[in-house]
Amino acid sequence: MRTLDRLGDISPLKGDFPMFSEKGRESLVYLDSAATSQKPAFVINAVDEFERRCNANVHRGIYPLSEEATERYEEARGKAARFIGARSPSEIVFLRGSTEALNVLALSLGTWKLKRGDEVLTTVMEHHSNIVPWQMLSRKGVTVKFADIDEWGRIDMGDFESKINERTKIVTVAHASNVLGTVNPIREMGRIAHEHSSIFIVDGAQSAPHIPVDVKASECDFFALSGHKMLAPTGIGVLYGRSELLSGMEPAFGGGEMISEVHQHGSKWAEPPYRFEAGTPNISGAIGLGAAIDYLSSIGMDNVERYDREIIAYAMNRLMENEDIEIYGPKDAEERSGVISFNLKGVHGHDTAEILGREGVAIRSGHHCAQPLMDRLGIPSASRASFQIYNGKQDIDALVRALGVVRKVFA
Ligand SMILES: Cc1ncc(COP(=O)(O)O)c(C=O)c1O
Numbered sequence: 396m397r398t399l400d401r402l403g404d405i406s407p408l409k410g411d412f413p414m415f416s417e418k419g420r421e422s423l424v425y426l427d428s429a430a431t432s433q434k435p436a437f438v439i440n441a442v443d444e445f446e447r448r449c450n451a452n453v454h455r456g457i458y459p460l461s462e463e464a465t466e467r468y469e470e471a472r473g474k475a476a477r478f479i480g481a482r483s484p485s486e487i488v489f490l491r492g493s494t495e496a497l498n499v500l501a502l503s504l505g506t507w508k509l510k511r512g513d514e515v516l517t518t519v520m521e522h523h524s525n526i527v528p529w530q531m532l533s534r535k536g537v538t539v540k541f542a543d544i545d546e547w548g549r550i551d552m553g554d555f556e557s558k559i560n561e562r563t564k565i566v567t568v569a570h571a572s573n574v575l576g577t578v579n580p581i582r583e584m585g586r587i588a589h590e591h592s593s594i595f596i597v598d599g600a601q602s603a604p605h606i607p608v609d610v611k612a613s614e615c616d617f618f619a620l621s622g623h624k625m626l627a628p629t630g631i632g633v634l635y636g637r638s639e640l641l642s643g644m645e646p647a648f649g650g651g652e653m654i655s656e657v658h659q660h661g662s663k664w665a666e667p668p669y670r671f672e673a674g675t676p677n678i679s680g681a682i683g684l685g686a687a688i689d690y691l692s693s694i695g696m697d698n699v700e701r702y703d704r705e706i707i708a709y710a711m712n713r714l715m716e717n718e719d720i721e722i723y724g725p726k727d728a729e730e731r732s733g734v735i736s737f738n739l740k741g742v743h744g745h746d747t748a749e750i751l752g753r754e755g756v757a758i759r760s761g762h763h764c765a766q767p768l769m770d771r772l773g774i775p776s777a778s779r780a781s782f783q784i785y786n787g788k789q790d791i792d793a794l795v796r797a798l799g800v801v802r803k804v805f806a
Contacts, residue, residue, distance in 0.1 A: 585614030631680030
């Protein structure tokens, strides 16, 4: 059981993350966890132990080593199911991450469910991975619509409702914005989507690392997450799908393991989730994700969420001490998760990020794969500080100090 006390100068969990004690990294201030998080030794060791002791392909061999590998892989599926409140492990498809999950949905629902004239409703705050796969269905005559945001970067529910109609077959929204930090009211959005008989998809890439997720309570039909943003390795993620829907869907990829029979004249699909896992999966990645879930669960996602809000509140207060910093998104930390995007007046985001980098503070700057949102905000780019349980007040203070250096350079 790991304990995450109230926010202090240094996170009580920082020592769990080897990155920060590696030679030359002791003073690293890592504020880019929304891009990818650091991993605790618990996760690194779980992957290492699996590769050393248990490595074999899964679902294929009937010798003990392969059976053990399969058992461990399926155990990780069970952990993922419990973590997001799925009814059964068979509702969990292991894929590379949120991008792949959303593409699989667009490909599969695109062939199975959508026809010319149908509409997909998303929001203007989405990551490109929840826009482009749907835009690619334009060749089928499917249109993508965007619900707007209000002046504080929250979803404009009036606009959202006005854009749903009988042609809306899919509603797909981010649970938490990777730029604004806004946490969307997915329960209400799901209810509205279902009232219009639309399928409701939630992109949980930025929420799963910080917020307790319950796919049943939030009326999600599908939910996507990326392991590497929640302390697990890269190249592993989850697509959750309600079993009634998954079992009626066509697979997006064909190959080994996703079939029950293959003949010259055609093939029969395997049952979900295997129907959607063509080829050899990222086995050790799944083990790592299972370990990350164990680690986060030992802290308790309620505690992780509380800590995240404390960091955000502290960082917003510190950043707002300076009038030349414009922050985007809700002003109340309670409405946010994980990230704060901002611009220092008169300084391009890339210059800010580069100087901060030289000062040992890692943040990201650019359009954050959310160009429609940048257009909506009328800015070319923003700097983004993003947080995890290994950050403490000292990291935020270092950010504020380094922004002072940027100011001096551009004075
Ligand atoms: C909101 C959101 N959705 C989807 C993605 C894509 O995640 P991945 O690159 O892990 O597939 C990201 C990545 O930053 C994201 O922030």
